[in-house]
Amino acid sequence: MPTAHLLGPALALSGILFSLGVAGILLRRNAIVLFMCVELMLNAVNLAFVALAQVHGASGHIMVFFVMTVAAAEAVVGLAIILAIFRHKQSVDLGNINLLQG
């Protein structure tokens, strides 16, 4: 089942999803939605890896494993940080979290 001619469209879809993730990060203030946008961007990168793995072989698939693991670790630690911040501030709005601003 050769679908390698879908390489270009798959890469384009990956780019569109990544752009939407960037747009979400720039537009939203809710920290949890921000993490969802990061997951969206990681998914877009995975799609690019899978699309190019049709040409380059299994290393693309294996890289997706590692990206998924890093995404899981990042989500766990990030959500734990959000929980800790929520206990202090009673809010996850990034506009209220400005302790590091000089």
Next chain:
Amino acid sequence: MLDTVFYILAFAAVVGAAMCILQRSPVVSAMWLMSTMFSLACIYVLLNAELIGVLQVLVYVGAILVLFLFVIMLLNLGKADRDLRGPSSLAATVVIVGLLLVELASIWRYDPRRLAVEVTGAAQADPSMVFAGARATDAAIQSHGVVGGLAAPLFQQYLVPFEITSILLLTALVGAVVLAKRRI
């Protein structure tokens, strides 16, 4: 036929992602993100990555998104009053996303033949000759199955990164407990 399926799934994925960043309620955002991830899992299967498609559903939808929903419900977040940022962020978004979309105009037309021509620099190049890795992977999947064809390089060529990944997961586990626990 496969192309039509791909474009339908791609449309569903883009709509899901757009709704995810536009919805005000975090729970609704998570649900739209879930639909995007399911569409992507189907696209992975279309692109001959069946194992990755299954892992996408298991890890992303089954673990990560459920974790997001747990935290949203734990924090009891309603709809925020002012969730979108101001006009300067909107301008930055338009510029950055516009630049990314301009780049897509050339990516759209790529196929393996053009990629092979650009990699070798020759006027004519056969992609199956240039990229030997794809043929080796196809042969491995034919003889060992979908899982076996990927397991062999994962546990031979990429063994050290695999072990480092386990350390990363252990670190994340300990870090999450330390961060989220009130008193250790």
